[in-house]
Amino acid sequence: MTMSILFVGGGNMASALVGGLLAHGQPREEIAVVEVNISVARDFHARWGVTTVSAIPENLEGISTLVLAVKPQQIPGVLHGCPALSDTVRVISIAAGVTTQQLSQGLRGHGNIVRAMPNTPALVRAGVTGLFAREGVSQEDRDHATALMHAVGSVHWLDQEAQMDALTAISGSGPAYVFLLMEALQRAAESQGFDAHTAQALVEETVRGAALLACSGHEDPGVLRQRVTSPGGTTAAAVRVLEEGQWFSLVGQAVAAATQRSRELAQVDGGAAK
Ligand SMILES: NC(=O)c1ccc[n+]([C@@H]2O[C@H](COP(=O)([O-])OP(=O)(O)OC[C@H]3O[C@@H](n4cnc5c(N)ncnc54)[C@H](OP(=O)(O)O)[C@@H]3O)[C@@H](O)[C@H]2O)c1
Incomplete structure (x- = not known):
């Protein structure tokens, strides 16, 4: 071509x-x-x-x-x-x-x-x-x-x-949400006693592996998540805390805020292009 x-x-x-x-x-x-x-x-x-x-x-x-x-x-x-x-x-x-x-x-x-x-x-x-x-x-x-x-x-x-606007909020800003999760996980790893270098390596490799698994096309993220969440186990303890903190609602609100901001910016910046 x-x-x-x-x-x-x-x-x-x-x-x-x-x-x-x-x-x-x-x-x-x-x-x-x-x-x-x-x-x-x-x-x-x-x-x-x-x-x-x-x-x-x-x-x-x-x-x-x-x-x-x-x-x-x-x-x-x-x-x-x-x-x-x-x-x-x-x-x-x-x-x-x-x-x-x-x-x-x-x-x-x-x-x-x-x-x-x-x-x-x-x-x-x-x-x-x-x-x-x-x-x-x-x-x-x-x-x-x-x-x-x-x-x-x-x-x-x-x-x-x-x-x-919605695409901007999902895939445009999306990498930042993943980086935010990585930042939080790294801080948590350090507060559990890992040095910064090890904490970073653990987080990067976990995110890379999880993304590859999720994108391998075999199962939905929800199914993959349930599979590592045995009743009464360690992941279940963590997921309960996230759900009590309104995880899904919080992410939904974040995406709605980004979509709205994209609309507003289109009026300001885009307006300048007229
Ligand atoms: N980066 C991202 O992740 C991303 C994602 C989606 C969309 N975008 C869009 O992609 C566009 C470019 O982003 P970027 O990060 O590559 O920006 P950037 O690094 O600032 O690149 C723009 C370049 O164009 C030069 N420039 C300014 N006016 C010019 C003119 N009249 N003629 C020729 N060159 C000129 C700038 O020089 P000066 O610095 O001297 O002004 C700068 O070197 C933006 O509109 C952004 O909204 C970026």
């Missing part, structure tokens, strides 16, 4: 995507990056060997895909400086909270737009990306977006753009 891709923004996410694309066999010479920060551009080129430039070229002939990978508040400036795009140019934006409607307006009515929401495990090519396309984006263009984001992990298409 040939894509001549121009990334705008050469930060963490663009680096993860370019690394993933190269690993998937995308030729280096088919990728270029616009990066305003000279030292970031130099590092990007040194790391991945792709061409970097300091501004969006006036002539985008030969570019089939434009990936917007700057911070949401930098999107209006990028859209303003972008030349008129032909319908065939696929725009893929990973900017959190900036809607396809806002992107289209900023690009003077351009319609070939896909919005993507990856998460930080993309940095180790184990990300989850939610994708949403405006009406009228062809199946071929959707497939290109799938292929591009697949370079850093799995991909899930959303039917409605509003679902991006």
Whole structure:
């Protein structure tokens, strides 16, 4: 699948995507990056060997895909400086909270737009990306977006753009919930007498093993959890404490709060993109 891709923004996410694309066999010479920060551009080129430039070229002939990978508040400036795009140019934006409607307006009515929401495990090519396309984006263009984001992990298409807020709360913020659990477990391990190094190793290996088991596809997490929870046993003692602390309700409230915050930020940051 040939894509001549121009990334705008050469930060963490663009680096993860370019690394993933190269690993998937995308030729280096088919990728270029616009990066305003000279030292970031130099590092990007040194790391991945792709061409970097300091501004969006006036002539985008030969570019089939434009990936917007700057911070949401930098999107209006990028859209303003972008030349008129032909319908065939696929725009893929990973900017959190900036809607396809806002992107289209900023690009003077351009319609070939896909919005993507990856998460930080993309940095180790184990990300989850939610994708949403405006009406009228062809199946071929959707497939290109799938292929591009697949370079850093799995991909899930959303039917409605509003679902991006809930997706942000689950997979976008989700790694932080897991890290929070790891932090708490590590503290608890240390308070039970383990040194910090051992506590960290125990927690990391437990989380890795549990995630692999849960993702092996054979059983639901609930079944796996019941299997290690013998009546009157050690796990049952711990689970009782978590349930008394309203574990499920607390997690549900946390996700609802993140979804609501995503909606609010879309109005503030996304509004700036209009
Ligand atoms: N990191 C994540 O986990 C994650 C997850 C989901 C979505 N996202 C989205 O991905 C996007 C990029 O995130 P990131 O973490 O990669 O950000 P980042 O590291 O800040 O990268 C953005 C880069 O673009 C540069 N830049 C700013 N304005 C520019 C312009 N007009 N033209 C070209 N380059 C420009 C920035 O330079 P300066 O620093 O000098 O401004 C910076 O080096 C954001 O919109 C974010 O919402 C990120």
